[in-house]
Amino acid sequence: MANIIGLLKMRVIKGSNLVIKDSTSSDPYVIITMGAQKLKTRHVKNDCNPAWNDELTLAITDVDVPINLTVHDKDTFTSDDQMGEAEIDIKAYVECLRTTLSGLxxxxxxxxxxxxxxxxxxxxxxxxxxxxxxxxxxxLRLKNVATGEVELQIEWVNVPDSLVLVS
Known part of the structure; x- marks a missing residue:
């Protein structure tokens, strides 16, 4: 990938009150997409309040490209069901990074x-x-679904020899 300005480390921590897609529970996992990049957490069996604690890393080339999160229910014999979606907005975070804080x-x-x-x-x-x-x-509150939230944490990682976002 050319022109990477940095990496965005995303720790997908947990889901809460996710919808039941199978008879009594769901087997949820998260997919994060940004442009052509697609990252996925592991799935957690039979849990509508899963703890993933999975770390995923996106290569950022443009902070204005939307980052989308979708939660899916893993199914064995049929296609996986979508359990909601959300958009991750990093603009305020990037503005704080550009202030080059230190020593707080x-x-x-x-x-x-x-x-x-x-x-x-x-x-x-x-x-x-x-x-x-x-x-x-x-x-994040999931859209297009009755209930569900996903908790995550993001952190910027500078890349040597890249365009400088943070000095």
Missing amino acids: PDGTVVDKIFPSRENSLADVSHITWKDGKLVQDMV
Whole structure:
């Protein structure tokens, strides 16, 4: 991939109140797509409140390209069922990165993003200084489904010899 400006480490932590797609439960997994990139967590059997704690990494070439998250139910004999979707917006996070902060006390909240009609947030999302880096924690409300949320954390990783987003 040419012109990578950085990597986005995404820790898909857990799902909450996901819809039941099989008779009594679901076997959920998450797919994250951005342009031609497609990443997938492992599936968790029989759990509508799964804990994935899977780390996925996207190569970022353009911060304006949407990042989409979909939750699916793994099926053995039929095609997998979709259990909802959300969009991950990293624009506020990238703006905080561009301020080139350093030396803040651990746990300092740099910015808060509030849920709105323009985003998929289910709760206030904090961009926080942690272990010398900025991270953003978010809980996304799934769309096109009765219930369901996915919790994740993102962190930027600079790539040597790439276009510089963060100095």
